[in-house]
Amino acid sequence: MDRLGSAQRVLVIGHASPDGDAIGSVAGLVLILRRRGKAAMGCIADGVPWFYRPLLEKDLIHTPESLGEFRFDTVVTVDSSDLARLGDAQVLLCGEAPDIVLDHHQTNQGFGRLNYCDPHSPATALIVYEIAKALVAIDEELAQILLLGIATDTGFFKYGNTDHRVLEVATELVKRGASLQRIASAVLENKTPNGLKLLARMLEIVTLAADGKVAYGWVSAAMLAETGCTEQEAEGFVGEVRALHGVEVALLFVESPPGEVHVSLRSKSHVDVSEIALALGGGGHPRAAGCLLKVPGIHDAIGTVVPLAIRAVR
Ligand SMILES: [Mn+2]
Missing domain, CATH: 3.90.1640.10 (inorganic pyrophosphatase (n-terminal core))
Known part of the structure; x- marks a missing residue:
C-alpha cells in the first residue's frame, strides 16, 4: 500500500x-x-x-x-x-x-x-x-x-x-x-451461433477415462476453422465437461494456433490440478488451472496430460 x-x-x-x-x-x-x-x-x-x-x-x-x-x-x-x-x-x-x-x-x-x-x-x-x-x-x-x-x-x-x-x-x-x-x-449470454456449433462438436467427442473419473474434450485448429470460431469461443467449454456425473478431473485441449495447445484443467472435489499444470509449465488453483504446450499436434498434448490426470484420480 x-x-x-x-x-x-x-x-x-x-x-x-x-x-x-x-x-x-x-x-x-x-x-x-x-x-x-x-x-x-x-x-x-x-x-x-x-x-x-x-x-x-x-x-x-x-x-x-x-x-x-x-x-x-x-x-x-x-x-x-x-x-x-x-x-x-x-x-x-x-x-x-x-x-x-x-x-x-x-x-x-x-x-x-x-x-x-x-x-x-x-x-x-x-x-x-x-x-x-x-x-x-x-x-x-x-x-x-x-x-x-x-x-x-x-x-x-x-x-x-x-x-x-x-x-x-x-x-x-x-x-x-x-x-x-x-x-x-x-x-x-453473448455466445455466437458458430460457438454453439463448436460446442456441439466438442461434446460429441468427449472421452471418459479412469472409470469415468476423468473426462476430456478437445477443439482442434481444424474444428475452429471449420466452424469459423476463434479460441475465445471455446471459453467455458471445460465447465460442460466437468458437469458430467462422476467426473473428478475435466480437461479441455484447444489448439490455436497449430503447434500450440492450451490446456484447461478442472477438478470437482479433491484433486489438485494446479500441481499437474505447474509440472507442465503452467499454474493456477487447486480446482482450476491451465498450461500451454508446444507440441506438433493436439493428440500429443492429450497423450501427455490425460495419463497425469488418470494417475491423479487413482
Ligand atoms: Mn483470478
Missing part, C-alpha cells in the same frame, strides 16, 4: 487471454489510482474481449500497441502467477521485475520486487476491493468492475471458493450499485 502511495504514474498489467478477474482487477486498480490523483493505465496483451467492453469505460485497458507514449514509474501485475502469463505485455517491463505483484494463484512464482499473493482469496478483484476500501469511496462504476472479477472467478458464486466473505463483499458492491444481472448477461 505504501509503495502504491509513492507511485505517480502506474502501469497495471493483467494476464493474456484475460478472464473477468484479470479485467476487473486491472480496471479496478486503474480507477482507484486515478481517483487518488495518479496517472494510471491498464494493459492486457490481447485486449479486452468484446463482450466485456460494455461493462467498463473505454481508456482503462489498452493493448501494448495502443498504449502509445504512456510513461510510468511503477508497474503492478494482477492475477498473473508468472511473467509468461503476461504474454506480449512482458516487453513493457524491459527485462526488469514488476514493482508490485498482486495475485491469488497458489502457484505464484513471486516474480515481483514486492509480492502480495493470497491463495485463499477467491479472486484478485477481492484483493483490489480491500485496496479500494482503504483508499477511495467505492462508487457504482468501481463496484461494477470489482463484482465482475469476483463473480467470474467464483463461477457466479457456485464454486468451492464461495464463502460467506465473498457473498458479503458482493452484497456490499450490489448495495453500491453493481448489477449482477448485467455481468451475468454479458459473460454468459
Whole structure:
C-alpha cells in the first residue's frame, strides 16, 4: 500500500487471454489510482474481449500497441502467477521485475520486487476491493468492475471458493450499485451461433477415462476453422465437461494456433490440478488451472496430460 502511495504514474498489467478477474482487477486498480490523483493505465496483451467492453469505460485497458507514449514509474501485475502469463505485455517491463505483484494463484512464482499473493482469496478483484476500501469511496462504476472479477472467478458464486466473505463483499458492491444481472448477461449470454456449433462438436467427442473419473474434450485448429470460431469461443467449454456425473478431473485441449495447445484443467472435489499444470509449465488453483504446450499436434498434448490426470484420480 505504501509503495502504491509513492507511485505517480502506474502501469497495471493483467494476464493474456484475460478472464473477468484479470479485467476487473486491472480496471479496478486503474480507477482507484486515478481517483487518488495518479496517472494510471491498464494493459492486457490481447485486449479486452468484446463482450466485456460494455461493462467498463473505454481508456482503462489498452493493448501494448495502443498504449502509445504512456510513461510510468511503477508497474503492478494482477492475477498473473508468472511473467509468461503476461504474454506480449512482458516487453513493457524491459527485462526488469514488476514493482508490485498482486495475485491469488497458489502457484505464484513471486516474480515481483514486492509480492502480495493470497491463495485463499477467491479472486484478485477481492484483493483490489480491500485496496479500494482503504483508499477511495467505492462508487457504482468501481463496484461494477470489482463484482465482475469476483463473480467470474467464483463461477457466479457456485464454486468451492464461495464463502460467506465473498457473498458479503458482493452484497456490499450490489448495495453500491453493481448489477449482477448485467455481468451475468454479458459473460454468459453473448455466445455466437458458430460457438454453439463448436460446442456441439466438442461434446460429441468427449472421452471418459479412469472409470469415468476423468473426462476430456478437445477443439482442434481444424474444428475452429471449420466452424469459423476463434479460441475465445471455446471459453467455458471445460465447465460442460466437468458437469458430467462422476467426473473428478475435466480437461479441455484447444489448439490455436497449430503447434500450440492450451490446456484447461478442472477438478470437482479433491484433486489438485494446479500441481499437474505447474509440472507442465503452467499454474493456477487447486480446482482450476491451465498450461500451454508446444507440441506438433493436439493428440500429443492429450497423450501427455490425460495419463497425469488418470494417475491423479487413482
Ligand atoms: Mn483470478
